[in-house]
C-alpha cells in the first residue's frame with residue numbers, strides 16, 4: 001500500500017520499469033530473470049517458505065521490504081508463545097461458536113510455521129528497507145538508486161524502524 | 163472424471179487467497195470455495211499486553227484500513243475507561259475515518275477493479291492492472307491516484323503518517339488538525355468531488371454493459387448489517403447495529419456493539435483461515451449476512467448529504483427492497499466516496515477541529531469493552547477484557563471481510579456455475595470468478611489478522627478429489 005503512495009510518480013516509474021509480478025496484477029507465476037523484487041512480510045507459513053526460495057532463485061536483487069520482512073515485527077509476536085498451535089487454538093477452537101476446528105486442507109490451506117522468521121534468515125538478501133511501512137519517499141529514493149544502476153546506499157534518516 | 167480447478171493466487175485483492183472449483187464427471191461445477199491462506203494470531207498474542215498498546219498493535223493488522231482498527235480499538239478503550247470523549251476528538255476521529263473511506267474505496271475502484279471494467283474481463287492478464295489503465299486511460303488513472311492520495315493525506319495530516327499512524331487513543335486523540343492542513347484539505351476538495359462524480363457517471367454507463375455480470379455476480383438474498391445513527395441514517399463511526407433482510411425490512415435495530423454476541427456467532431471452516439460469522443437467531447449457515455458499502459446503503463434510511471442522497475435513490479432502483487447483487491458493491495462504494503467528500507466539506511470549517519480538548523484522562527474503570535467502527539469493507543468489532551491494571555486478558559476481533567465469508571463463497575460458486583464448463587481453465591473465465599470476489603474488496607490481511615500481499619489462486623478439482631488443472635500457484 002505504501003508503494004501505491006508513490007502516487008503520480010508511478011507514471012514516471014512505469015516508463016522505466018516493467019512490472020512483472022505483484023499482488024496488484026494478474027500474473028500468477030513468478031517469472032524468470034527478475035532484476036529487483038520488494039519482499040514484504042515475514043515468512044510465516046509453508047507457502048511463504050516455498051515462494052521465497054523460488055523468488056531467490058529467479059531474482060538478482062532481493063529487497064527485504066518493511067519491518068516484518070526485516071525483523072519479523074508484529075507477525076513474529078506469536079513466536080514467544082511456542083508452537084503455532086497456541087494461536088490457532090485460541091482463534092478457531094475457543095473463538096468459534098460452532099464447527100470448532102483448526103483449518104486444515106493439505107495443498108490448499110498452508111500450515112503455519114511454528115516460528116515466524118525474517119526473510120534474511122531463510123535466503124540471502126541484498127538490501128534492507130525498514131519501516132512499518134517504509135514511507136513512499138524512502139521507497140522512491142531506493143528505487144531511484146536502483147534505476148540509476150547504483151548499489152542502493154540509504155543513509156541515516158532513510159533507515160528507520162516503525 | 164470429476165475435477166478441481168484452483169486459482170492461486172487470487173490477485174488484485176488485499177492479502178492471500180485461493181479459490182477451488184469442484185467439477186463433476188461431466189465437467190459441470192458442483193461447488194466452489196474461497197480459501198484464505200494467511201493467519202497471524204493477534205487474538206492470542208495480544209493477551210498480556212497493556213491496553214494502551216492495543217491501538218498501535220492492532221492497526222498493524224492491515225495496511226489499507228489501519229484507521230478502522232485504530233478507531234475500533236480506541237473505542238473499546240473508551241468503554242474500558244468508561245469515558246465520553248471530548249466532542250473535538252469525536253469530530254477528528256470521524257474526519258480521519260472519512261479520509262480512509264475515500265482512499266480505500268478509490269483504491270478498490272481505480273487501482274484494483276477498474277481494469278476489469280475498462281480494459282475488459284478478457285483482456286491480457288499482463289496488462290489488466292492499474293499500470294495498464296495508466297497506459298490506456300492516463301487521465302482517469304491519474305484522477306483515481308490523486309483521489310486516493312487525497313484520502314491518504316487527510317490521514318497523514320492528522321496522524322503524522324499515511325499508514326499506521328499511532329493517533330487515536332483510549333479517551334480521545336493525540337492531536338488536532340493543524341490550520342495549514344485544514345487549508346490544504348479544503349483546497350483539494352473540489353477536485354475530489356469532481357473525480358468522484360466522473361467515476362459515478364462512468365460506472366452508470368458500465369452498468370448497462372455489465373448487465374449479465376450484475377445478474378450473477380453474487381446475486382442472492384441475504385441479510386445486511388452495519389451501523390446506523392439514532393434516526394437510521396448512514397453511519398461510519400458512531401451509532402448502533404442494524405440488520406435488514408433482502409426485502410428491505412429491518413429485523414434487528416439499534417443494537418449496541420456491546421451486545422454483538424447475542425446476534426453474531428462465529429463458525430470455523432476447515433478449508434480456510436477465515437472464520438464465518440453468522441446471524442445467530444437464524445443459525446449457521448442460514449444466518450448469512452453481508453457488510454460493507456452495499457450493506458450500509460441497504461440498511462440506512464438516508465445518507466444526509468444532498469448529492470449522495472440523490473445517488474442513493476438511483477441505487478435503490480437496482481433492487482427490490484434491498485439491492486441483492488454483489489456487483490453493486492462497486493456502485494455503493496462510489497456513492498460512499500461522494501458521501502465522505504460531502505461530509506468532509508460540511509465539517510472542514512468547524513473550529514472544533516483545532517480544539518485543545520482532545521483527550522479524556524482516566525484509568526481502568528471497567529474490565530470489558532467493545533469498540534465498533536465501519537471499516538471501508540464493513541463493520542469492525544474489537545472486544546477486550548482487561549485486569550485491574552489494564553493488562554489485556556482476552557481479545558476477540560470480528561472483521562469486516564470475515565462477515566462476508568459465507569457470501570463470498572456463495573458468489574464464487576454462482577459465478578463458476580455460470581462461466582466454467584469443462585476441465586480446461588480459460589483465463590478470462592476465471593478472472594470473472596476473481597472479479598466476483600473483488601466486488602467485495604476483501605481485505606484478507608484484516609480478516610485473518612494476517613498481513614501481506616493478497617494473490618488469488620484457483621484449482622479445478624475432480625469428483626474424486628484429484629487436482630485437474632490450476633491457474634497459477636508459483637511453486
Ligand code: SF4
Pocket residue numbers: 040041065066067068069073074131132133134222224225613614
Ligand atoms: S506495514 Fe508494518 S506490519 Fe504491515 S507488513 Fe509492513 S512492516 Fe509489517
